[in-house]
Amino acid sequence: MKFTLSWLKDHLDTTDTVDTITETLTRVGLEVEGVEDRAKALQAFTIAYVIEAKQHPNADRLRVCLVDTGTGEPVQVVCGAPNARTGMKGVFSPPGSYIPGKDITLGKGVIRGVESNGMLVSEAELQLSEDHDGIIELPEDAPVGMPYATYAKLDDATIEIAVTPNRADALGVSGVARDLAAAGLGTLRTPSIQPVRGSFPCPVKVALDFAPQDKKLCPAFALRLIRGVKNGPSPEWLQARLRAIGLRPINTLVDITNFMTFDRNRPLHVFDAAKVRGDLTVRRAKAGEEILALDGRTYKLNDEQVVICDAHGVESLAGIMGGEASGCDENTVDVLVESALWDPLNIARSGRALGINSDARYRFERGVDPDFCRPGLDLATVMIIDLCGGEASEMVFEGELPESRPAIDFPWSEVKRLTGLDLPQVEMKIALTSLGFHVSGAGERVKVAAPSWRGDVEGKADLVEEILRIAGLDRVASTPLPRIKAEVVKPVLTVLQKRTRAAKRLLASRGLVEAVTWSFISHEAATLFGGGSPKLVLANPIAADLSDMRPSLLPGLIRSAQANAARGFGDVALFEVGQVFFSDEPEGQVIAAAGLRRGTARLEGVGRHWDGAAEPVDAFDAKADVMALLSGLGIPVGGLQVVAGGPAWAHPGRSATLQFGPKGVIGAFGEVHPKILKALDVKGPLVAFEIHLDALPLPKARPTKVKPKLSLSGFQPLTRDFAFIVDAKVAAGDMMRTAQNAERSLISDVTVFDLYEGPGVEAGKKSVALAVTLQPAEKTLTDVEIDAVGSKIVTEMTKRYGATLRG
């Protein structure tokens, strides 16, 4: 919403400066978005008289002018404008002034050997127009020395405010003035409106043709004919005002409706009566009806939209935009002026459906003052007769104004209760009444009736807001919020929240870099990773490749890895901990943690190094990450099964599913499937893991923080090595478990210390070397006892895997 200072002063008697006014606007909730104060910007530019303009001795196109700037001493200026000539009046810019159109600060200079002490400027140089053909020429009577901005009446600041959706009343200058007056900046002086008595009956009748349940679509409709007007360009003051707020003057009748829109938040419509056939009917449009609107576009309508019709058909889109066919132009003699009320919801929907953003729609969908329906028409009538002449008919009025709303039962104490601010009753009452509220009763509880233009006010809290914003939010004292209990704060994070935090720190400490990628991915990628359910597809995605809620963090990470590789950073290790989606219900959203490594981005280092180059990543790098994550989160992994083969995204022979039993799948790791790489246009090697933090077992609640008792053996552990030849497909993990179980009470650890396939070992077989650690608890083991454990292990291996000891 834009207006000028002089326009505001039509409604507000104030001597306050633009700065005070703008500060106050922001303070009362009408946030100032911009101030264009041309008087300030143009204050250096003054009117000057060209005493003499003669040819520059060294340049054909330049003239040397002797200029009277009103300071007494003539000033010499070199000027390149073709229209610079002796005896003219123009606008002088002294050295040191800033030329907005050129973005330079003028200095004294010598141009082709002649001194120049300033400049005569064009409109373009002052950013007043695009005209840079010549310097500004002023009439003979323009007073030399006067600031040009004052002379040209440009010294009127334009203020732009942001109006929140609840404050429809501030979409008119009068409403803005009311807030300022209430805030103590002068006196409201909006002229009152006298009803216009028409001198003849309006020849055009109006019918509101709605089913009973649709009456709200057009609660009231006022119309009047003014005959014998003379339409043409509106007076300069009106044009200047409209231009200042960015509107294009059209003709007096149209300019008056625009003026009313911005002056009083009262959109009107004018029909050229000569182009209207018969009476007017207001009704729902019929599907397929069309209208050529004033913006020059043809709109196809449906029965959700409300229209105003004559005997020919649709003449206007109710509350949104008029029709071209019945529009007013210079030839208009008889004009029909409409002032109506429309249903805000319907206007909003229709405007959206038709894609029209008009000033009328903007106001009607926020709600205009219903009680101003008639006075608005009267005020417009007076203006039209003033500016265009003519004679007004009586007013036709159909429908009825909404009933006034019940007064709000308001205890003054409510202000203190909600804000903590203790204000005198009298101050609160003045704030409300100066905003147009009617306060009745006395004492602690009063009745407050909101003015008709404040449709947003519905209860006590709204009144508190009104009082507070006029009093000033800065008057509310900052008050410490007491703790609920006077105690050291209790931990607040849930297990999942703690795990989410810890997982990020842990993965970062393994050299992975945290990424935050979009929650939505392409449909193709979602499908590849097990998603793509229609319930999780956006109806209005911002881009075609951001359409589906992600079922996995990996597509986003893979895409990011590839983007980094394309920038020359191929050895990347990324992770993300965040939400993935399996249904549109809250339970269908879980927290996943995923990581990937590309190229040679291994834990111990990246790329080539004098100490030995890093190998390309493999599935064990991903396994190490996920196992470290589980152990870091304190998840007991004794029962964790690593089942060969992973989800569809993984290489089937180089991946595994991680689970606590078949129903307790927590995630997977492995090399990314070549098909996925191809589908996503990504190059490997790429290994990854993903687990669902929600699926991890919860820690057992324990009554005490005491750790289990530490029992240390007094006897040294000893290690025995076994190398077995087994089928290549036997899982080493199974062999480790078998070895471990051979003598649980003695065997404290089993590791694989060597693995070999190749010459010396039969094809299809492999050698797996286990180091088994025995930890005696009660006594030193004898050789016989140690050998007995060894035999047990060998026997079990032979029985289960057909293993033989390597010779």
Next chain:
Amino acid sequence: MNEIDTLSDSLLGEIAAAQDEAALEQLRITALGKSGSVSALLKTLGAMTPDERKEKGPLINGLRDKVQGAITERKEALGQAALDARLAAERIDVSLPVREGPEARGRIHPISQVIDEITTIFGDMGFSIAEGPDVETDDLNFTKLNFPVGHPAREMHDTFFFAPDANGERKLLRTHTSPVQVRTMISQEPPIRVVCPGRTYRMDSDQTHTPMFHQVEGLVIDKKANFGHMKWVLEEFCKAFFEVDSVKMRFRPSFFPFTEPSAEVDIQCSRKGGEIRFGEGDDWLEILGCGMVHPNVLRNCGLDPDVYQGFAWGMGIDRIAMLKYGMPDLRPFFEADIRWLSHYGFRPLDLPTLTGGLTS
């Protein structure tokens, strides 16, 4: 010169000239061994008269001690020289680079870091962390929050929708974290103190807007919490978060459907050379929206607005991260450019605490 002196000179000379331990041992045997020259002299003592022995004894014993001492000394010198030689040979080029460890390469995203900072500050004020789903119902995202159906305020949110179900109801991506406050009020008895960080979505994409962003919502509900308390909470938060001794905040009346009275909050700052500093200067920067929870919202959540009251606020996590840490643009937050992440990200052990400071 007598025999002892001659032997002494000869032996000490040879010891000093010995080049290795083996030569030294040989000398020891020659002098002090069973049939060594000094041992031979010692043996002569037995055959001497007491007077002779009195005179010669100290000399011969002195010779033995001297030779013994010289051998030990020489042995130590030779050992030291050998060690010096070995150490010199074992020298490495310590200027060679070591591999950068994983903890030096890993990074925490600024959003995670800032969420941890927020959690730390509000945790100390007794707030817990509430979360809710990104896929929300129209009811929780709008209706319960007092957005009337069809109201222009809804339109301002540029909502992402899913396809309507059989009943014509369509889910949406939450446009703000405010539905979490509704969920909290419905499921929890006051007093309530929660903050709700999370992802939010709007159909918006330019230099300063991304279709996905992060917000943190705060909610306090009890029987006394008022606007003054809210001011204090927000001022304390800003001071703690931006790690400055004082902040000047400007509360401007504004409008949100779910609060009444509502305000937007600006924070005073200076901008010098593209750097923003808080607690000084004369510029204002909008930082959050807040207000007293609207009576309709309280009612919608089953709370009597004449009994319960409270306040709520919301701010952009990405935005305050940018303000605090100086990232100029929002879009790179979600582009996972390793160069940006390495530069603006945090080290794995940069854990924000109040005792140690949010940043070190």
